[in-house]
Amino acid sequence: xxxxxxxxxxxxxxxxxxxxxxxxxxxxxxxxxxxxxxxxxxxxxxxxxxxxxxxxxxxxxxxxxxxxxxxxxxxxxxxxxxxxxxxxxxxxxxxxxxxxxxxxxxxxxxxxxxxxxxxxxxxxxxxxxxxxxxxxxxxxxxxxxxxxxxxxxxxxxxxxxxxxxxxxxxxxxxxxxxxxxxxxxxxxxxxxxxxxxxxxxxxxxxxxxxxxxxxxxxxxxxxxxxxxxxxxxxxxxxxxxxxxxxxxxxxxxxxxxxx
Amino acid sequence: xxxxxxxxxxxxxxxxxxxxxxxxxxxxxxxxxxxxxxxxxxxxxxxxxxxxxxxxxxxxxxxxxxxxxxxxxxxxxxxxxxxxxxxxxxxxxxxxxxxxxxxxxxxxxxxxxxxxxxxxxxxxxxxxxxxxxxxxxxxxxxxxxxxxxxxxxxxxxxxxxxxxxxxxxxxxxxxxxxxxxxxxxxxxxxxxxxxxxxxxxxxxxxxxxxxxxxxxxxxxxxxxxxxxxxxxxxxxxxxxxxxxxxxxxxxxxxxxxxxxxxxxxxxxxxxxxxxxxxxxxxxxxxxxxx
Numbered sequence: 119x120x121x122x123x124x125x126x127x128x129x130x131x132x133x134x135x136x137x138x139x140x141x142x143x144x145x146x147x148x149x150x151x152x153x154x155x156x157x158x159x160x161x162x163x164x165x166x167x168x169x170x171x172x173x174x175x176x177x178x179x180x181x182x183x184x185x186x187x188x189x190x191x192x193x194x195x196x197x198x199x200x201x202x203x204x205x206x207x208x209x210x211x212x213x214x215x216x217x218x219x220x221x222x223x224x225x226x227x228x229x230x231x232x233x234x235x236x237x238x239x240x241x242x243x244x245x246x247x248x249x250x251x252x253x254x255x256x257x258x259x260x261x262x263x264x265x266x267x268x269x270x271x272x273x274x275x276x277x278x279x280x281x282x283x284x285x286x287x288x289x290x291x292x293x294x295x296x297x298x299x300x301x302x303x304x305x306x307x308x309x310x311x312x313x314x315x316x317x318x319x320x321x322x323x324x325x326x327x328x329x330x331x332x333x334x335x336x337x338x339x340x341x342x343x344x345x346x347x348x349x350x351x352x353x354x355x356x357x358x359x360x361x362x363x364x365x366x367x368x369x370x371x372x373x374x375x376x377x
Numbered sequence: 378x379x380x381x382x383x384x385x386x387x388x389x390x391x392x393x394x395x396x397x398x399x400x401x402x403x404x405x406x407x408x409x410x411x412x413x414x415x416x417x418x419x420x421x422x423x424x425x426x427x428x429x430x431x432x433x434x435x436x437x438x439x440x441x442x443x444x445x446x447x448x449x450x451x452x453x454x455x456x457x458x459x460x461x462x463x464x465x466x467x468x469x470x471x472x473x474x475x476x477x478x479x480x481x482x483x484x485x486x487x488x489x490x491x492x493x494x495x496x497x498x499x500x501x502x503x504x505x506x507x508x509x510x511x512x513x514x515x516x517x518x519x520x521x522x523x524x525x526x527x528x529x530x531x532x533x534x535x536x537x538x539x540x541x542x543x544x545x546x547x548x549x550x551x552x553x554x555x556x557x558x559x560x561x562x563x564x565x566x567x568x569x570x571x572x573x574x575x576x577x578x579x580x581x582x583x584x585x586x587x588x589x590x591x592x593x594x595x596x597x598x599x600x601x602x603x604x605x606x607x608x609x610x611x612x613x614x615x616x617x618x619x620x621x622x623x624x625x626x627x628x629x630x631x632x633x634x635x636x637x638x639x640x641x642x643x644x645x646x647x648x649x650x651x652x653x654x655x656x657x658x659x660x661x662x663x664x665x666x667x
Contacts, residue, residue, distance in 0.1 A: 194516075195470075195542070195543040195544060196544050200470060200490070203474070204474075207475075216464070216471075217460075217461075220438050221447065224438075224439070224443060226421065226444045226448075227447045234451060243419075243422065244418050244421045244422075244441070244444070245419055258441055259441075260437060260439045260440060262439070289388070289440070289441075
């Protein structure tokens with residue numbers, strides 16, 4: 119459970135899925151985009167090396183009569199999860215709630231819940247072997263994390279990835295059939311705010327925040343034409359935040375008004 | 378005719394008794410006039426078409442059973458176990474917290490964050506909870522990650538292993554007994570009672586001893602043979618979790634009954650129902666009455 123970030127991710131903001139002979143892609147959700155029209159630029163920018171928050175140590179921000187738990191990792195049985203649980207049991211208004219973090223990081227549950235509120239999502243299925251191609255694959259078991267996903271385009275790739283994410287067929291997995299022309303876009307939302315993205319993503323990020331109330335989350339979208347559909351939500355490491363994102367998070371923590 | 382789905386995972390079916398119990402459950406549902414079919418993980422998309430769902434696979438918030446339970450809830454379909462029960466019972470920190478909130482009798486229990494583990498703290502735990510101590514990794518099932526430790530070095534050895542899987546662990550007073558009561562509760566009412574006799578070579582209901590897995594003995598008990606205080610404690614403990622199907626483990630030394638744990642998705646295939654042949658009828662009726 120604590121090996122959430124074991125597989126090194128590739129860099130790059132956008133990638134198509136129609137590249138031939140490419141090995142399976144595993145990426146952590148981390149996008150570096152120049153912020154445009156960014157409300158945080160006038161705020162204090164933490165130094166590059168200055169940690170915006172301590173790793174492994176969730177921060178609680180009291181705002182709008184509620185407690186907000188800001189953490190890199192909200193996964194089940196993590197320090198952040200138990201911090202949330204303790205506040206819930208004490209009867210506090212805590213955001214996100216423990217149910218939301220469980221739902222958000224189990225891909226099929228996340229997508230089903232999102233689709234019920236009108237957020238466009240990628241069609242998904244559960245399999246133990248067969249997968250239509252090309253597709254995005256997510257593990258679905260105790261050891262899986264949404265930080266790791268694979269895009270597969272041929273059966274050889276698919277077999278290799280499935281063997282890995284199912285622990286040799288022990289567990290089922292979630293697949294998302296995508297079009298040959300699809301592109302995958304990953305970005306970070308901080309309290310629902312996503313710098314430098316198009317209007318559709320900005321609107322969706324706000325809806326996702328309204329639904330799950332997770333202060334810091336990476337969103338994986340599949341773009342087909344001009345449409346974006348949610349593929350998954352994933353934890354975000356502080357070190358993957360851009361300067362603008364760090365500034366925004368820092369400002370929120372320090373109760374600066376910018377919303 | 379109503380349609381019952383029995384959610385199973387062939388990867389967690391480990392013996393013929395479990396298979397027979399599933400077939401018995403399906404037969405009972407059909408005798409009661411319902412359609413019943415087994416659903417496997419790849420059949421998740423059939424859940425919206427069901428009238429009720431009975432999950433009979435190893436439950437955990439991180440596995441496919443949680444997806445099945447949530448899918449049923451999204452579509453307003455009655456489900457055992459519900460996602461809330463899976464979330465609470467799947468995590469002993471959460472489960473004990475609920476029991477403590479309702480003042481359910483427990484062995485002395487402490488939750489320890491990995492950030493708080495120190496020689497001083499562990500020494501203090503031995504002083505206050507006694508020796509030996511029981512350490513539990515929160516999502517353990519079948520006593521898999523439950524260990525008894527006798528000293529500080531042993532504590533650190535076990536804790537180091539468990540905090541790789543969870544940022545918090547459970548430390549508990551050891552309560553010795555030769556058997557556990559198992560009180561089965563459905564919708565806040567007694568469903569069955571049995572005794573799990575603990576093998577003499579271990580303190581757990583299931584353990585690996587010298588490379589061999591030893592299991593507890595199971596003895597179904599009529600209600601009249603169970604102390605009323607044990608039954609009421611079992612029901613109160615189940616109610617502290619929710620309104621579903623639970624198996625409550627209770628130790629009753631010298632009349633001081635205390636809850637060891639509350640399980641969702643309790644075993645029903647090892648003879649627990651010998652004195653209660655109507656268990657599956659009651660479960661199916663409960664689901665369709667919901």
